[in-house]
Amino acid sequence: MPVEFVPSPNIVQLRPSATIAVSTRAKALKAQGREIIDLGVGEPDFDTPEFVKVAAAKAVAAGHTKYTATEGILPLREAIAKNAGTLWAGDAAQTPVAADVVVSNGSKQTLFNACFCLFGAGDEVLIPTPAWTSYVEIVALARATPVAVVGDPANGFQVTVADLLAAATPRTRGIILNSPSNPTGATWNAHVLTQILDLARSKGWWVLSDEIYRRISYEVPAASSLELTTDRSNLIVIDGVAKSYAMTGWRIGWAIAPRAVAKAMNDLQSHTTSNAATPSQYAALAALTDHAAAEESIGTMVAAFRARRDAAMTLLTEEGAPPYVHPSGAFYFFIDVSAIPNGGDDAGTVFAAHMLEDHGVAIVPGAAFGSPGWVRLSYAAAEADVLEGMRRLVSAYRAMMSVPA
Ligand code: PLP
Numbered sequence: 001m002p003v004e005f006v007p008s009p010n011i012v013q014l015r016p017s018a019t020i021a022v023s024t025r026a027k028a029l030k031a032q033g034r035e036i037i038d039l040g041v042g043e044p045d046f047d048t049p050e051f052v053k054v055a056a057a058k059a060v061a062a063g064h065t066k067y068t069a070t071e072g073i074l075p076l077r078e079a080i081a082k083n084a085g086t087l088w089a090g091d092a093a094q095t096p097v098a099a100d101v102v103v104s105n106g107s108k109q110t111l112f113n114a115c116f117c118l119f120g121a122g123d124e125v126l127i128p129t130p131a132w133t134s135y136v137e138i139v140a141l142a143r144a145t146p147v148a149v150v151g152d153p154a155n156g157f158q159v160t161v162a163d164l165l166a167a168a169t170p171r172t173r174g175i176i177l178n179s180p181s182n183p184t185g186a187t188w189n190a191h192v193l194t195q196i197l198d199l200a201r202s203k204g205w206w207v208l209s210d211e212i213y214r215r216i217s218y219e220v221p222a223a224s225s226l227e228l229t230t231d232r233s234n235l236i237v238i239d240g241v242a243k244s245y246a247m248t249g250w251r252i253g254w255a256i257a258p259r260a261v262a263k264a265m266n267d268l269q270s271h272t273t274s275n276a277a278t279p280s281q282y283a284a285l286a287a288l289t290d291h292a293a294a295e296e297s298i299g300t301m302v303a304a305f306r307a308r309r310d311a312a313m314t315l316l317t318e319e320g321a322p323p324y325v326h327p328s329g330a331f332y333f334f335i336d337v338s339a340i341p342n343g344g345d346d347a348g349t350v351f352a353a354h355m356l357e358d359h360g361v362a363i364v365p366g367a368a369f370g371s372p373g374w375v376r377l378s379y380a381a382a383e384a385d386v387l388e389g390m391r392r393l394v395s396a397y398r399a400m401m402s403v404p405a
Contacts, residue, residue: 013140017133018368022352026362037389039377040362042182044331046246046304048283049297055286056250056279064282068275071266072103072254076281079288084237084256090230096256102265103284105276107212107240107253111176112138113265114236114255118206119144123173128159130334130369132182132210144173148370153336156186156325157371161199174206180213180222180329183369183376187329190223197229207235212253215244215298217329218306226256233258243330244298245287250280305331308379312390320398331380334366335393338373340400346372351397359396361389 007014022040030036071077077098084096104110111134119125121143127135129148139146149167151159164175177196179188200207209225216222225235240253255265275281287294309327316324316333323336337343337351344350348366352375355361366374377393379386 010141014137019133019364022356022362022364025356029356029360034360036356036360036362037381037385037392038362039379039381039386039389040364041378041380042332043248043380044243044246044301045380045382046297046301048247048250049245049287049293051290051293051297052245052247052283052287055290056283059282060279064278066278068278068281070270070275071101071262072275073278073281073285074098076103076285076288077101077254079285080239080254080256083288084224084226087224087226088232089227090232094232096226096232100256100259100262101254102257102262102269103252103254103276103281104265104269105253105273106242106251107210107238108134109269109273110238110240110253110255110265111135111208111210112141113268114208114238114257114261115139115142115144117261117264117268118142118236119173122171124169124171126164126167126172126175126205127370128157128175128177130157130181130183130366130371130374131176132178133368135176135178136370139176145171147172150370153323153325156188156328157181157184157334158186158188158192159196160192161195164196164199168203172203172205174208175200176208176210177225178210178213180217182213182330183332183364183366183371183374184325184334185327185330185332186325186334187217187220187222190220190228193223193225194228197225197235201229201231201234205234208238209235210238212238212240212243213330214239216302216305216331218302218309219328222329236261241284241287245284245294246297246301247283247287250277250283252276252280252284304383305379308383308386309333311383312379312386315387315390315394318394320401321394322397331378333377333379333390334371335375335377336373337375337397340397343373348372348375351375351400354400355393355396359392361392363389363393
């Protein structure tokens, strides 16, 4: 008799990634011969810098193809700690060192390790929302309860201390911060972040600060939590090479955590994936230590993102264009389509489906991020595609709202 699959209690809450659902449908339409402009993606359209590729090839040729320590090779952890040390605002005794660093298979695994080690059944974790789609799922996999805290859209959805206090209960154990934010593209104000860090410390909450987009900002530089606090005993900084160095496929992320937390995350990883891929660790080492080459490639990429952002933003200033969050970091526009007729309580999904099926543009419904009235458009794509996609979006929105052209 065939064995029936009944999901275990571990995954009963798990939902497939909504961002992947969009790209699957876009691929299906492409396979039917439709031309689709894909603005759903969350990865730089740039190639990994040449100096990184060369370092990885050299590492393979030199035989760096075996297991490493679970937590990652020492020179990489030293480089991560050294870079973090230049940001650290507290006293010398708490300066991050290699022993506080755990390297994982992408920052997604880092987040999983941190949540799994810090939270459990009965715990609540505050998630400023809209938020990256995996936070909710990862917290739930740890059997804790994700608690969405929705900020003011007029303020880039940043949450205030008052918002957090209103959502907190005696079971609150932590908060996940993400600036610049996926999906909003907002870079959070350093003062707002400082107030949240102070609140979390006074309440004894863990802070998971996801800084994967920190190097991609267009106005004021995005602050690291390490710059905004002098006590990191409750702080786990999460970062990686995926976005800033166009290295999504290499799968290298890391945590800078209090020593005991780093040890627990390392122990967990030792029984799941062991070390991150060895050649990838050497690639990341080059990215983090050849500062001149790295700054040049980050500069080139950020300048290209900025040019696309500026050009696309002018289209959104047109009469009848939808409201949106000011995009000061990462590479996303977060656009409010909640007013469209017949959008119901999930206007973003209705609008995104219309854009894909009728206008050939793939964007992600805000429901994937906890904001059903919105859509996310990525400008990590060729400038001509970004502009054509945005033009179609604005004109589709105007048509739906019956704004005369
Ligand atoms: N954090 C955020 C906010 C992201 O947008 C992403 C990727 O989309 C990640 C983490 C995961 O990055 P990585 O490729 O390092 O796992």
